Amino acid sequence: MGLAKVAVGCPRLENLSFKWCREISDIGVDLLVKKCRELRSLDISYLKVSNESLRSISTLEKLEELAMVACSCIDDEGLELLSRGSNSLQSVDVSRCDHVTSQGLASLIDGHSFLQKLYAADSLHEIGQDFLSKLVTLKATLTVLRLDGFEVSSSLLSAIGEGCSNLVEIGLSKCNGVTDEGISSLVACCSYLRTIDLTCCNLVTNNSLDSIADNCKMLECLRLESCSSINEKGLERIASCCPNLKEIDLTDCGVNDEGLSSSISDKGLGFISSKCGKLVELDLYRCSSITDDGLAALANGCKKIKLLNLCYCNKITDSGLSHLGALEELTNLELRCLVRITGIGISSVVIGCKSLVELDLKRCYSVDDSGLWALARYALNLRQLTISYCQVTGLGLCHLLSSLRCLQDVKMVHLSWVSIEGFEMALRAACGRLKKLKILSGLKTVLSPDLLQLLQACGCRIRWVNKPLVYKDAI
Numbered sequence: 001m002g003l004a005k006v007a008v009g010c011p012r013l014e015n016l017s018f019k020w021c022r023e024i025s026d027i028g029v030d031l032l033v034k035k036c037r038e039l040r041s042l043d044i045s046y047l048k049v050s051n052e053s054l055r056s057i058s059t060l061e062k063l064e065e066l067a068m069v070a071c072s073c074i075d076d077e078g079l080e081l082l083s084r085g086s087n088s089l090q091s092v093d094v095s096r097c098d099h100v101t102s103q104g105l106a107s108l109i110d111g112h113s114f115l116q117k118l119y120a121a122d123s124l125h126e127i128g129q130d131f132l133s134k135l136v137t138l139k140a141t142l143t144v145l146r147l148d149g150f151e152v153s154s155s156l157l158s159a160i161g162e163g164c165s166n167l168v169e170i171g172l173s174k175c176n177g178v179t180d181e182g183i184s185s186l187v188a189c190c191s192y193l194r195t196i197d198l199t200c201c202n203l204v205t206n207n208s209l210d211s212i213a214d215n216c217k218m219l220e221c222l223r224l225e226s227c228s229s230i231n232e233k234g235l236e237r238i239a240s241c242c243p244n245l246k247e248i249d250l251t252d253c254g255v256n257d258e259g260l261s262s263s264i265s266d267k268g269l270g271f272i273s274s275k276c277g278k279l280v281e282l283d284l285y286r287c288s289s290i291t292d293d294g295l296a297a298l299a300n301g302c303k304k305i306k307l308l309n310l311c312y313c314n315k316i317t318d319s320g321l322s323h324l325g326a327l328e329e330l331t332n333l334e335l336r337c338l339v340r341i342t343g344i345g346i347s348s349v350v351i352g353c354k355s356l357v358e359l360d361l362k363r364c365y366s367v368d369d370s371g372l373w374a375l376a377r378y379a380l381n382l383r384q385l386t387i388s389y390c391q392v393t394g395l396g397l398c399h400l401l402s403s404l405r406c407l408q409d410v411k412m413v414h415l416s417w418v419s420i421e422g423f424e425m426a427l428r429a430a431c432g433r434l435k436k437l438k439i440l441s442g443l444k445t446v447l448s449p450d451l452l453q454l455l456q457a458c459g460c461r462i463r464w465v466n467k468p469l470v471y472k473d474a475i
Contacts, residue, residue, distance in 0.1 A: 003028040007035035017043035019069070029053040033060060045069035045093075051078030058085025067093040067119075076104030083111025093119035095146065102128030109134040116141050121148035121171060127156060136163025146171035148197070157182035161189035168192050173199035173223070180207040187215040195221040199249070202227060206234030213241035221247040228253065232268050239275030246304075247281040248272070266294035273301030281307040285334075288313060292320030299323040311336035311360070318345030325352025332356075336386075337363040343370030350378040358384040362411070365389060369396030376403035388413040388438075394422015402429035411438035414469050420446050427451060434460045441466045 003024055006013070013036045018024060026049050033039075033056040040062050044053065050073045057066065058081055066082075066089060068074060074097055082089075089112040094100050100123045109115060109131075115138055127150055135142070142164050152175045160170075167190045172178050178201040187193060193216045198204055204227055212219065219242040224230060230253055238245065250264060264287050272279065279302045284290055290313045298305070305327050310316060317340040324330065330353045335341065341364055350356060356379055361367055367390045375382065376399050383406050397418055401407065407430065412418075418426075424447060427434075431454050441464035444452075455462065 004031055007032045011035055012038050014038050015041040017041075017067075019043050019045035019047070019067070022046065022048055024049070026050055026052040026056070030056040033057060037061070039063055041065040043067040044071065047071055048073060051075065051081060054078040055081045058082045061086040061088060063088055065089075065091040067091075068097065069093055069119075070096040072098055075099035076101055076107070079104035079108040083107045083109075085111070087112055087114060090114060091117035091119075091144075093117075094123050095119050095121040095148075097123045100124060102126070102131035106130040106134040109138060113137065114141050117144035118142065119144070119146040119171075120150075121146045121173070124150070126151045132156070132159060132163075135160070139163055139165060141166070143167060144169040146197075147175060148173040148199075150175050152177045152182065154179055154182035154185060158185035158189075161186040165189045166192060169195040171197045172201060173197045175201060177203075179203050180205055180211070183208040184211040187211050191215050192218060194218055194244075197221075197223040198227055199223050199225040200227075202229065205229040206231060206237075209234030209238055213237040217242065218244055220244050223247075223249040224253055225249050225251040226253070232264070232271070235268065236271050236275075239271050243275075244278060245276045246278050248276075248279070249283050250287075251283055251285050265289035266291055266297065269294040270297045273297040277301060278304055280304050280329075283307075283309040284313060285309050286312040288315065291315045292317055292323070295320040296323045299326045303327060304329055306330060307332040309334040310338065312338075314339060316340065318342055318348065321345030322348040324349050327353055329355055332358040334360040335364060336360050339363070339365050342366045343368055343372075343374060346371035347374035347378075350374050354378070355381060357381055357406075360386040361390055362386045362388045365391060367391065369393055372396040372400040376400045379404065381406055383407060384409040386411040387415070390415065391417055394418045394426065397422060397426040398429055401426045401434075405433065407433060409436040410434060413438060413440055413465055413467060416469070423447060424451060427455065431455060431460075432458045434458070436461050436463070438463045438465060440464070 003018065016039065024047055029044065029049055037060065039060050042057065042063060042065070045067050046069065049071060054074060057063065063086070079100065092108065092115065102124060105120060143166055145164060145167055148171050152172065170186070170193060178198065183204060196212060196219065209230060222238065222245065264284065269290060282305060295316065303326065306329050308330060311334050314337065316338050321341055322345065325348045333349065333356060346367060359382060369392050372392055373396065382404055385407060388411055392415060397415065423443060428451060434455065437455070437460055439462065444464055
């Protein structure tokens, strides 16, 4: 009924997403299609709709983008129906559609010869020859191809490279069979690649990085999580040959100064800082060898960083955080379990980083009210904050929540120094602004019912959690 009101009242609608609206059925989709003929972008991901919805959608003559992630009731028959529609689709996402096969994807491509983006991650295990032969017909248009979770081979990657030479993004995350030979064949033909995802491709070595560095000079994003056979030598080649690099994921890699340990240190971070001045995102999760000196180099060389993850980098102190204050474009900062930092370090960050919108301080056990007072005064654009396990009081919490007018999402589990009255006052101060709240389930029975009703009436979703109070070391 809600979708019907939208469809009837907004006939000129062009972009609509109602993913996760699992009460919407084929009937609702059909009504939408009949009333909103101008639709250009539609997202029906996670709905329980069937092939009949695709039959309806196929009649949209102007539709360019269609996402149907994890639509488990859609299969090859639905894609065949979709292929008979207007040849207007430019982007299709069938990721995690369990009943889609190579044959269905082949028929989809056959009916949409101008496809630019195809997302098929975790939808099928093997690539059939029928799909591959159709894929190469998109050579002139296809720029994005996500095949995460597939079984691949060197010959297959070579064929994709030769047939899809205009690719700017390739996703091979968790693909079995990705080797140095396959990557070398792929990138030799795809010199325009800007994003390469090799997450969990644990057979690739520095030879793959050498091939990427030699062929993909315009590379901007490289994801190498859990590629344990690469080391700092390969990283140096990438940094030297790819001046446009903005994002690199080295989580759980074998990258370090000597190529022997499990985490990157200040020397490796120095390579990044000196070679990747345009870097905008860096994930150093559990890189426990990083120290304050590494952060000094990073802040000096990578001033464009927007997203930085330093969780469990347990050698970092307030001195290191003082350098981060120079990152004026920083918007997302994760500092989970940095047990050596205090409110002094937090003050240094927020005084300089005026654009900060997300901050994670979970298990920063030495952060107290002084940190919250600094946030309240300087972090005026903050929207999401995690302060679980911090040593703050009700007074600090109340001042924080009453001061930050943009704050919408707060996680505050196990604030042991905050009384019931402290929670009550702080939450009342934030009513009308909070949209998400994570808090201990034990408070559900002691907070006043009218407060809980008020929060829910204002659109706040409360996630009650039942977690034991366990203090963890930063290891």
